[in-house]
Structures are given as C-alpha cells and as structure tokens.
Amino acid sequence: MSQNIAQCVKSLLRPALSAALMVLLLAAPGQTETIQATALSKTEMLRLGERMYREGILPSGKPMNAFIRGDVEVDSTAFSCSSCHLRAGLGSVEGGVVTPPTNGMRLYKAYRRPPSLNDIPDRAGRFVYAKTVSERPPYSRESLATALRFGTDPAGQSFNDIMPRYPIDDHDMAILINYLESLSSSYSPGATNAGYAFATIITDDVSQEDREALLAPLQKFIAGTNQQVEMYEEFIKFGYSPTIDMKYAFRNASLTIWNLKGAPKTWRKQLAEYYAKEPVFAVLGGISNQDWQPIHNFCEEQRLPCLFPITELPVVSESDWYNYYFNRGYFQEGEAAARFINRMDGIAARTPILQVIQESPAGKALAAGFQKAWSDLEHPTVNSVNVTSKQLRDPKFYSKLLLDNKPGVLLLWTDAGVISSIPRLITKLDTPAQIYLSSSYLGKQAATIPESVRSNVYITYPYRLTPYVGSKEGFDAKVPILATATDFGDNRITSRTNTMLKQVTLQGLKLLYDNLYRDHLLDVMSMQMDQVARDYERLSFGPGQRYVSKGCYVIQLGKGADPALLAKSEWVIH
Amino acid sequence: MGITFVRIALLVAVLFITSNLSIAVAHADNAKYKKSVENYTIPDVTLFNQDGKKVRLSSLTNSDVPVIVDFIYGTCTTICPVLSAGFVNIQKRLGTDSNKVRLISITIDPENDSPKVMKDYLKRYRAKPGWDFLTGSRADIDTVMKAFNAYIPDKMSHYPLNMIRMPKNGSWVRLFGLMSTKEFMHEYQLAADK
Numbered sequence: 028m029s030q031n032i033a034q035c036v037k038s039l040l041r042p043a044l045s046a047a048l049m050v051l052l053l054a055a056p057g058q059t060e061t062i063q064a065t066a067l068s069k070t071e072m073l074r075l076g077e078r079m080y081r082e083g084i085l086p087s088g089k090p091m092n093a094f095i096r097g098d099v100e101v102d103s104t105a106f107s108c109s110s111c112h113l114r115a116g117l118g119s120v121e122g123g124v125v126t127p128p129t130n131g132m133r134l135y136k137a138y139r140r141p142p143s144l145n146d147i148p149d150r151a152g153r154f155v156y157a158k159t160v161s162e163r164p165p166y167s168r169e170s171l172a173t174a175l176r177f178g179t180d181p182a183g184q185s186f187n188d189i190m191p192r193y194p195i196d197d198h199d200m201a202i203l204i205n206y207l208e209s210l211s212s213s214y215s216p217g218a219t220n221a222g223y224a225f226a227t228i229i230t231d232d233v234s235q236e237d238r239e240a241l242l243a244p245l246q247k248f249i250a251g252t253n254q255q256v257e258m259y260e261e262f263i264k265f266g267y268s269p270t271i272d273m274k275y276a277f278r279n280a281s282l283t284i285w286n287l288k289g290a291p292k293t294w295r296k297q298l299a300e301y302y303a304k305e306p307v308f309a310v311l312g313g314i315s316n317q318d319w320q321p322i323h324n325f326c327e328e329q330r331l332p333c334l335f336p337i338t339e340l341p342v343v344s345e346s347d348w349y350n351y352y353f354n355r356g357y358f359q360e361g362e363a364a365a366r367f368i369n370r371m372d373g374i375a376a377r378t379p380i381l382q383v384i385q386e387s388p389a390g391k392a393l394a395a396g397f398q399k400a401w402s403d404l405e406h407p408t409v410n411s412v413n414v415t416s417k418q419l420r421d422p423k424f425y426s427k428l429l430l431d432n433k434p435g436v437l438l439l440w441t442d443a444g445v446i447s448s449i450p451r452l453i454t455k456l457d458t459p460a461q462i463y464l465s466s467s468y469l470g471k472q473a474a475t476i477p478e479s480v481r482s483n484v485y486i487t488y489p490y491r492l493t494p495y496v497g498s499k500e501g502f503d504a505k506v507p508i509l510a511t512a513t514d515f516g517d518n519r520i521t522s523r524t525n526t527m528l529k530q531v532t533l534q535g536l537k538l539l540y541d542n543l544y545r546d547h548l549l550d551v552m553s554m555q556m557d558q559v560a561r562d563y564e565r566l567s568f569g570p571g572q573r574y575v576s577k578g579c580y581v582i583q584l585g586k587g588a589d590p591a592l593l594a595k596s597e598w599v600i601h
Numbered sequence: 602m603g604i605t606f607v608r609i610a611l612l613v614a615v616l617f618i619t620s621n622l623s624i625a626v627a628h629a630d631n632a633k634y635k636k637s638v639e640n641y642t643i644p645d646v647t648l649f650n651q652d653g654k655k656v657r658l659s660s661l662t663n664s665d666v667p668v669i670v671d672f673i674y675g676t677c678t679t680i681c682p683v684l685s686a687g688f689v690n691i692q693k694r695l696g697t698d699s700n701k702v703r704l705i706s707i708t709i710d711p712e713n714d715s716p717k718v719m720k721d722y723l724k725r726y727r728a729k730p731g732w733d734f735l736t737g738s739r740a741d742i743d744t745v746m747k748a749f750n751a752y753i754p755d756k757m758s759h760y761p762l763n764m765i766r767m768p769k770n771g772s773w774v775r776l777f778g779l780m781s782t783k784e785f786m787h788e789y790q791l792a793a794d795k
Contacts, residue, residue: 100690106682122679126679554757570678
C-alpha cells in the first residue's frame, strides 16, 4: 500500500509537495491502517476537527498548509475546507466549480454526479471549469486520508486541481475524518421529510396593524405551501410517478407565532419555553420596535436560522452565523453619513463635526454606525453630545451647544422633534453649514423641513429610489412609482416579508432536497445570485454575508409638500 | 418502415450528441489553462483602493513593469483564494524584486467590498506593497469587466482569469484557468521580456 502511495506521489505531485508528503510517509510507515480515534475526548475531538474544517488550523494551533497544482502553497487559514464545501459540508457550485459533499454520510456511499444542463459547456468552456468526478465508489477512512493527501479517489481518479492536497499526519487526519463523519449526520430539529415547522417572533410593543402586516404574507405563504402538497398528493393518487427531484419539492409547513411580552431581559426565557415546546427549523421573519439582540443571541445559541425580521436595531456582527437581516438598520444609515462626508473634498480634514445623539436605541445605533465607519476611514473621533427629548426641543440648549463647539457639520441623530429648530441651527453653523438626519428616525414629518433650508439638510435613506414597476400594494399596476418623502417612516412590513419569503427563503428551501440541515439552508441561501427587490436597489449574497442590502443613499429634499428625493450619493458609498 | 428509420436516425443523433458531449467535457476537465494575446482599451474610470484612495485605473495599468489583473471578491470561496495564492507566490518568488510586477485585483462584489474589507483581505494573504485591490460603483466595475471581455452579470458565475500587460507593446496576455506558480512565473517572464 505504501508503495502505491509513493508511486502516486511521484506521478501526480510536484517537488515541493512531494517532499512534504515523503517526510510524512517515512515518519509513519504503514500509516494508512492507523486512521482511527485518538485518546482525546469526543467533545475535544469534535472541537479540534471543527477548527480544522472551518478555520484551517491544526490541533497544534499551526495553520494547515496545502498545495494546489503541485507548487501553489496556500495557507488554509485564508482558505479552509468550509470555504468550498461550506459549513454543512454538502458542497457548492460557485465560480464554475462544482464542489461535492464531504460529510461522512455521503462520502461513505458511492457517488454519482447527477447529469445537468451545465454539462454542456458554453463556447468559452466556462461552465465546466472544474467539475467533480462523475462516479466513484464509497470511501473508507483510509481511502479518505489518501484523497486528502494525494487528491485521488478510491477508484484512483485524480481530483480537479482546485482541490488542495493536505500533508496532514495520522493523528490530525483522524481528528479531521472524525469531524467529517459527524458533519450533517442527522436532520436538524423542526424538519422531517414530511414537513417543516417554522415560527415567527412578535414583541408586544408592535401595533395590531403592524402585526397583521407581518402575518398576512406569512400565513399566505404557509397556506400556499400546504395547498401545493395537497395537489401533489392528488397527482400521486392518479398514478403520477415523481422524479427524484420532485420527491423533495413539496413539504408541508406550519407556523407558530412566538409572542414575546414584557421586558427584553425576559425574552430569552420565553423563547426557550416556546422552543422546548416545539423546536422549529427556522424563524421566518418577525417584528419588534425594540433592540433585536436578545432574540439574535438566542438564535445563535440554538443554531437556529432567524431570517430577515423587521427591525431597525439588528445586532451588527461580522462573524455571527444564524441571523440574516435585510441590512444593519440605523447603524447602516450612520455609516452612510460617515462615508458621504469622507468623500466631500476637504470637509473631513478641516471642518469640526458635532454629533448630537438623542438618548434612545435609534440615536445610539446611528451614532455607533457613524463612529465605526468614521474610524475605519482613519478619522479622529468627532465630538458627541447625548440629549434627552426635552433638551431636543429647547432652543437655549442648542445655542449654548453650538457656541461651545462651533461645528460646520451637525449630525442630528434625533427624531422629528428637532425639525422646527433646524432654520435657527443653520444660522449658527460655520461653513459649509450642513445638517445630517436619518429618514427612518424622522419619519413622515421630514416633509415638513422648511424649503428655505433644504439645501443644507442631508438625509440618509436606506431604500430604493429609482422607479419600480407596480402599485404600492402589490405588483399589479404596471406603472413606475418614485419614492418620495411620504415614504419615510414606512416600515414596509408586508413587502419586505414577502421579499424574505419569495425571493430569499424559498430559494434556499428549494435547494435543500433531502439535506434538511439548518446550516445547509444558510449555506445555499448565501450562495444565491443577487436580486433586485421592491424595497432595495439590490440584495447581494456571499459566504458569511448576513446583511443583504448594502446600500444607503444620502439625499436632499426637493420642493413642495410631497418633496422628491434627490440622490446626492451612490447607493453604495465607498 | 418509415417510423423505424426515424427511430434509428434519432438514436444515431442522440449517440452522436452524447459522444461529442463526453469528449468536450473530458477535454475541458483535462485542460490546464488557455492563453491568448489581446488588446484592451482601459476605460477612463476612477476606482478606490484598499486605503480608500481614488485611483485612476488607466494610470495604474500604464506601467514599465508587467501589470497583472484579476477579478475576485472579498468573501469568495473556491477560485479567488487560489488566484490570490498565485499573486502571493509571485510576490514571494520575486522577493526583493517584487516591485517588478504590479498586481491589481478588481472586485466583482462592489456592494460588499469596501476599502476595509479589501484591506483585511490583503492582510489575510500577507500581500506586499504593489498589490492593489480596487472597488467602485457597480457601473464602473461593469465597465471595467466589459473592457477586459470578462463581464459577468453575477459574481457567483465568475471564472479564473489572469491578464498580464506586456510593457513593451501594451498588449495583454489573457490566461484562463489555474496555473502552477512555475507556469505563472513563466508567463510573467515572457511578458516582462523587452
């Protein structure tokens, strides 16, 4: 056996990798028979295996080195197993590369690549850039170790060059293989071949009207899904034989409403009770006017996908996995203001900026977004003042504040209570005398900003500006509609929940087939094509990206009582 | 009789198509990389680099040393890490001479790839100076992709491509597919020859 492997090494690999692997082989003669459990505890084995798989770090803490095309050395901390095989290990299709599943359940079975339309290359041969082998026998632990080290499957076929070859020793190999065996090995809670259990979350500060705006599309979706199953069953009764794909296309769905009452600190306990009573596969949307954090944290702990709730106060994280949002809410508006000011010639360098933050979750989130983006742009921290809603309406308070700070740019992260003071504030500002506000925080009253000062006032606006075709109630009237200031403060609950269901979640559910794993749902959702949506210019996805609408305009108001929104920036500001 | 003939003709046609298909697929699977020489007109666009600085693309590509361009994005899996490993290795091979090449990665995910995301990406790959990562408005990025005959409507369907500008005549060597470092260095040296 060792002889065979040595031959493989010689014929397949280039000198750099060959040398690394020969060292391994010489150090461990007869290694192929020793891929088995080590003395570590089960939990520790899994933890270390998960780190190898997801982060490319060996149990020793060193990076897992790998080689591509024989001599292209890659550091697996930048490029791990989960980069291509994804977190659930069910593989991916991206960049013309078809990556096969790598969980034990699939590896230890024979594999046959299903034929697909993409088997026909386009004229440039692009779509067949890197395919998996068309057929292979089941792996054993030993042949799996050979595959990872030398890039050959049990039938002796070589992998495509894009799969790195890993010179891993027996001890570490046993840990990695043990992890692959455990990966996606039993269905996630809340899903069976018969159907999905879903929940949605509503907190008690939400009005009855908003509650209905959320539930209408959700309940319609569930009813529609179940109706399709009934129709499908009728077809079967009448003798229709489903194809393999069809077998997984229809599943029943149920929706439980998780109503959360009282203080946010009690939500966790309430969520745990709901979850214990009936674990669900995913949380489909939801709504709260309060900070979403307790719900976010619960879903991360339970590894429960929480998909696109209506909230302006999501958790902003670059590494959390289970919570998907439309955008970063108020935080994103603050970021947009920072990036916009940064791009205005000279302002950032020479103009004092004052940030006025209303003492509220919205004010704080707007300020946090501004500060984060401003410091990422390597500008010094700006002066900030926290104000109560009472101070917000006190002209004397402002006079003193502006006298003390002499700003040329004023960020007013406040509600509409400030509008009547704006003309007076502007007279007290140095050049360029600019005021920045958030459309979401101001709401509809933004349209009452006096015309005389509109050229000094900039407003962050995180929604679509350009015409979309349809009526505001649906997509029936084929007329272009422009957003105006009367759209401020509209939570777009029904339309956004519809987008979540029809454009994003359904796309993911369709691709699950018989892989009913929550991680797989998130994997396939993150690998989908960009989409144009009713409320946003573009939704874009990507591995690990969890805020799908990346844009936020900075606008000014046109004339009149229903002013046009004049874009002063791109949708995405760099 | 007529029906049988049609059936046979159909069978022959199917066999012909499928046999051609399998040849095409096998050929594509075995192909390493494809090379051609092209002339591209660099559009007059201003993009942003990893430091947030404005960069005029044509000024960056107009150089006395070979310029290598690829299209990647910050959260890309599969091919971008491999393309970037190629850039890392070319910088490593050139060592102190790494200023003898200019590396430009252009994002195909301009919505997500802010200067910060790009800076973090370069840091992760331990990029040396001389490797810039550029973003910009979607319209400008689309213009650039089209200019290099590399337009894709969605980042999920991109493909591995390197283009090396030859300083002697301004033509570009278009390399489709993944190369070993040895092959990449060889192509670089050919392009660098006066």
